[in-house]
Amino acid sequence: MVQIKKRKLPEAEIPTSSMADISFLLLLFFLVSTVIDVDTGIGLVLPEYVPPEQQQFVPLSKDRLAALLINENGDVLLNNELISIPQISKTLKPRIESKIDLPANKKLVVSVKTDRKTSYNLFIQALDQVKQAYFDVRNEYALKHFGKRLIDIDDRSEEMKELKDKIPITISIAEPETVKK
Amino acid sequence: MKFEKKRANTKQNIPTASLPDIVFMLLLFFMVTTTLREVDVLVQYRLPEAKAIEKIENKRLVSYIWVGKDGRIQVNDSIVKLGDIQKIMYSKRVALPNVIVSLRIDKGSEMGIVTDIQQELRKASCLRINYSTLLKI
Numbered sequence: 001m002v003q004i005k006k007r008k009l010p011e012a013e014i015p016t017s018s019m020a021d022i023s024f025l026l027l028l029f030f031l032v033s034t035v036i037d038v039d040t041g042i043g044l045v046l047p048e049y050v051p052p053e054q055q056q057f058v059p060l061s062k063d064r065l066a067a068l069l070i071n072e073n074g075d076v077l078l079n080n081e082l083i084s085i086p087q088i089s090k091t092l093k094p095r096i097e098s099k100i101d102l103p104a105n106k107k108l109v110v111s112v113k114t115d116r117k118t119s120y121n122l123f124i125q126a127l128d129q130v131k132q133a134y135f136d137v138r139n140e141y142a143l144k145h146f147g148k149r150l151i152d153i154d155d156r157s158e159e160m161k162e163l164k165d166k167i168p169i170t171i172s173i174a175e176p177e178t179v180k181k
Numbered sequence: 182m183k184f185e186k187k188r189a190n191t192k193q194n195i196p197t198a199s200l201p202d203i204v205f206m207l208l209l210f211f212m213v214t215t216t217l218r219e220v221d222v223l224v225q226y227r228l229p230e231a232k233a234i235e236k237i238e239n240k241r242l243v244s245y246i247w248v249g250k251d252g253r254i255q256v257n258d259s260i261v262k263l264g265d266i267q268k269i270m271y272s273k274r275v276a277l278p279n280v281i282v283s284l285r286i287d288k289g290s291e292m293g294i295v296t297d298i299q300q301e302l303r304k305a306s307c308l309r310i311n312y313s314t315l316l317k318i
Contacts, residue, residue: 127312
């Protein structure tokens, strides 16, 4: 009996060794060409627009209000006391702290008012100081009551809710004066 | 009798067949998570610096207003007048009710223009704003 040897077919294979290299190249291209910049800044919620004739005067007691005035030379008045910008946070802190346990309608309101000629940079520096004061108070409260730092608390947790409840950030940007020459 | 060396008859190469798949998965992840820069900024600005800042997590909610050194205002892709802001921002707000307006204003600007823009935004009832700043170290 004669055995007929079957001819062995060469194995068909696609060379895939370079595939990884190609995909790595694509990946690198995307990594390099994308900008991952997270927007950072000072958040604020503006009050609703009310036409001047419908505006109502809401009286606000003196000890609730921290009026911050900044003029075009960069002088800062906090409740009629002349201070410098880096002092704002220190001056506000005790006032915020003293109102932690008070009900919501007795919390401190910081009102920021500027001249039309005031530099935007100065305004931001002042606003930054105000926020810093609030964050410091929140941080101390969180450390005392939850044993956590402020940055370790999740934004949606109950603890954050309590913080926001006890120490709300109320910054009011004063209504611009219509005519003042 | 012949002696043969004992050898493990396993193959010596590392299986790399799944490597491209893994890399493609990474690639796709990056492509999906990044948002491409959409607009050309026509004005020159330098942002102020601040310490107590927050991050905006959801980039899709953000819409920008640029104000340059020379006081020009840019919304979307073009320079606009102050009076046009209300209309543009209102249509944005209708499309996206909880839009956050990020103000990218040159630090040398005067507060006059900032207040004017804020008043326009209030009239357009875009109330959530964010003063864009850099992190002061």
